[in-house]
Amino acid sequence: MTSFMIRVPASSANIGPGFDSLGLAVNLYLTLEVTKQDKWEFISPSFAPGTPFEEHFIYKIAKQVADQHGKTLSPCLVKETTSVPLARGLGSSAAAIIAGIEIADQLGELKLTSEEKLGYATAIEGHPDNVAPALLGGLIVSTYVDNEVDWLKISDLDLELVAYIPKVELKTEAARNVLPEQYLNHDAALASGISNLTIAALLQGNYGLAGKMMEKDLFHEPYRKSLIPNYDLIKRQAKEHGAYGSVISGAGPTMVSFVPNGKSEHLVQQFKDVLPDYQVIPLKMDADGLKVEQI
Structure with a gap:
């Protein structure tokens, strides 16, 4: 061509x-x-x-x-x-x-x-x-x-997303540097179980359980959340307005919420005044x- x-x-x-x-x-x-x-x-x-x-x-x-x-x-x-x-x-x-x-x-x-x-x-x-x-x-x-x-x-997910994109950048290398080099056996086993259940819940369309498990990550979010502006605020208020769960997108600083189909615009409107310096947008797969x- x-x-x-x-x-x-x-x-x-x-x-x-x-x-x-x-x-x-x-x-x-x-x-x-x-x-x-x-x-x-x-x-x-x-x-x-x-x-x-x-x-x-x-x-x-x-x-x-x-x-x-x-x-x-x-x-x-x-x-x-x-x-x-x-x-x-x-x-x-x-x-x-x-x-x-x-x-x-x-x-x-x-x-x-x-x-x-x-x-x-x-x-x-x-x-x-x-x-x-x-x-x-x-x-x-x-x-x-x-x-x-x-x-x-x-490819069959009956849900939408909302992305909270701040103006600040976060390089992946910086987000990697805060992670531990090793995990205790007990912590690794628990984190793996949480991951397995998240995927199983997504496959079965049990988005409530999937969202609950997403927010219990032990691999990276506990170490990175201090690098993410408004981390706790976004998770708390998104859940109050009907989100299944909210997570860091990749290494951050963007966060995303998983929401019921057709509800993303509602959540976007709820955050307009809460995060005036952010780009808060609805997304689909x-x-x-x-x-x-x-x-």
Whole structure:
């Protein structure tokens, strides 16, 4: 294709106790319009004019994948638009990784399978919890063992989300640094049980129990909550207004509430005055993941 569009959804990972293994694609998007031309050029809201194209993160990913197949990428004009906020815990880097892999696939005519794309993305990201839903859509339960990704997609969820996005950024590295290097055997077993029950409840549509378990995470939220503005306030007031449960999105600082279908707008209205400096928005699950279209 000489001109094509790539669209990749944002994602919310961990979802409480699903640490590094549970992620949900949501309807915020990174979109690229790619057109072949005689030189590389990126038009991007996060990329200063005059910056060498080689420094663009998406180009680096595309070249890395192409190099592994011995391919040279044809130069292109890449126009980027996005509704995915950067460094807010909504998978902006994962979306960019998937977009870069797809550019390599299209320009290099690699004919990569979804499993191969997921393998590349997970190796780059280090874990599949964001890249898997960004690629595949839905709610993805995944694991990365012995350099192999195994996953299960849950695409039938009768619920909506509300995202509370503050103006401040939080780098994943900073959020990782507050986590313990080891967990006591008793704590790890309990945390694992909570995670297992969360997923089982989601599969059965028992969202009340799922929300209750989400809020009992022991893997990361107890250590990160001090980094998250209004953590306790959001959880308390969201529950008062009908949310099943609220969790840190990825590493934060965004939080998300899981709410009954059709109730997200009500919750958004309740928080307009409570969090005037936040972007509080309703979200839905994206069931499709990566989309590529000729334009």
